Amino acid sequence: MASSLVWKPFLKGSRADGVPGLGFRPSDIRGLSVQIAIQRRSHRPRTLGIVLNVQNLTLWMCFERAEVQATGNVFGNYFKVATYGESHGGGVGCIISGCPPRIPLSEADMQVELDRRRPGQSRITTPRKETDTCRILSGISEGMTTGTPIHVFVPNTDQRGHDYSEMSMAYRPSHADATYDFKYGLRSVQGGGRSSARETIGRVAAGAVAKKILKMKSGTEILAYVSQVHKVVLPEGVVDNDNVTLEQIESNIVRCPDPEYAQKMIDAIDAIRVKGDSVGGVVTCIARNVPRGLGSPVFDKLEADLAKAALSLPATKGFEFGSGFAGTFLTGSEHNDEFYMDENGNMRTRTNRSGGIQGGITNGETIYMRIAFKPTSTIGKKQNTVTRDRQETELIARGRHDPCVVPRAVPMVEAMVALVLLDQLMAHLAQCEMFPVNPAFQQSVSPAIDGKFLTSKLA
DSSP states (O other), X not given: OOEEEEEEEEEEEEETTSOBTTOOOGGGTTTOOOEEEEEOSSSSOSEEEEEEXXXXXXXXXEEEEEEEEXXXXXXXXXXXXXXXXXXXXXXXXXXXXXXXXXXXXXXXXXXXXXXXXXTTSSTTSOOOOOOOOOEEEESEXXXXXXSSOEEEEEEOXXXXXXXXXXXXXXXXXXXXXXXXXXXXXXXXXXXXXXXXXGGHHHHXXXXXXXXXXXXXXXXXXXXXXXXXXXXXXXXXXXXXXXXXXXXXXXXXXXXXXSHHHHHHHHHHHHHHHTTTOOOOEXXXXXXXXXXXXXXXXXXXXXXXXXXXXXXXXXXXXXXXXXXXXXGGGSOHHXXXXXXXXXXXXXXXXXXXXXXXXXXXXXXXXXXXXXXXXXXXXXXXXXXXXXXXTSOEEEEXXXXXXXXXXXXXXXXXXXXXXXXXXXXXXXXXXXXXXXXXXXXXXXXXXXXEETTEESSOTTX
16 A cells, blocks of 8 residues: 655753753753754664754654555555546546556456446436546556556546535535545535545456456456345345356346346336435345465455455445355354365365355355445435535435446446455465465466366365
8 A cells, every 4th residue: 555654753852961851941042053963774764863952952853754554545455456536527547556467458348347337327327428438548568468557547528517516515414425524624526526436437447357367367257236126135046146147137227137026126216216216225246266265364354355345335334245144043053064075076065154255265165245235325305404514404416316326336346356356366376376285285276268277176
């Protein structure tokens, strides 16, 4: 993470006549010359000392080195992504650092994912019209990644700043308007600035790169779909997570792979949309063919990183993986995933309540998780609120907003999961595969050909 250097001063002092501390009179130094010596012990010292000799007074001004972290805009440790831009500014995008060289990559690879995220794609999404056409400005040569930073830019072309005139004076209930003012003392009013979902364009573009690398290296596939809209809940077991396809998910505008429940979800969004209101929902995400051993206990357990990534998305309110909260109703004997040897001699689990992760480390089974999204806070119904000058008022928000965010959240969730898995894969390769693996327990991450392992993943 980027950081800058600051110096925090503290004082020490003594009088030559034996009086300790800093107790001296102004007359002690009035009219007297001061000799200053600055001493540095190394190129980047932990302390910086300034010594002031004033006749019978010696004063040390010591500065401690402190690093200020660049807050909130960079994700990842090995595969790093910094997003930039605001909803109604000139554009949005990302800078990807740490991408391996010699990966075939084009703007078309990113555009496929950005088209799934873009606004205006159906009647149940925001009517804002943006093509979200991306441009790669650096990091690519002759269709291959160079290993240097990849700069992706997407211009904003359909801004309507005047829609936010009322919201420049009054806070939208449950929106980030107020908290951005609380933190920074000002905010970008038009479109919500950085709190807008347009910020996620950079994540989705970077996620497209991560998904491609994971597929090439280990055959990993990441898919998400809508499993709940308001009170319409897709029953457990209706979707086979081991076999569901992207084509099934993309076959309807709500991105639910079951046609019957997809129509119920669409009807629920339509019913609330015409009333100027909004609803929330749940996105389920699965990751198949994930190598064993990913995750770095104790503070960087895989599920912890996934939770942070998912909950950093706009409008998220909950995260669970595996059996989640429902697992609390089971006993240990009911919840445990028993091991067995399959017909190919691979160690597997008969059930997968662990969600593919045990002890913060992948066990080779399918990872699955669920992310809850709240109803969109910007709605066309009258609400009570407070103005920036602390006066109570009423607000009817204008602008173009999703009546339900989950259909467009699907590629966002996939992107964040891909970023986590690739970052953890790179960490695993750096630490655990620098030297030959222990074949009794480990297997090297195998390269994939056409999405399949060269050797058995679960051996």
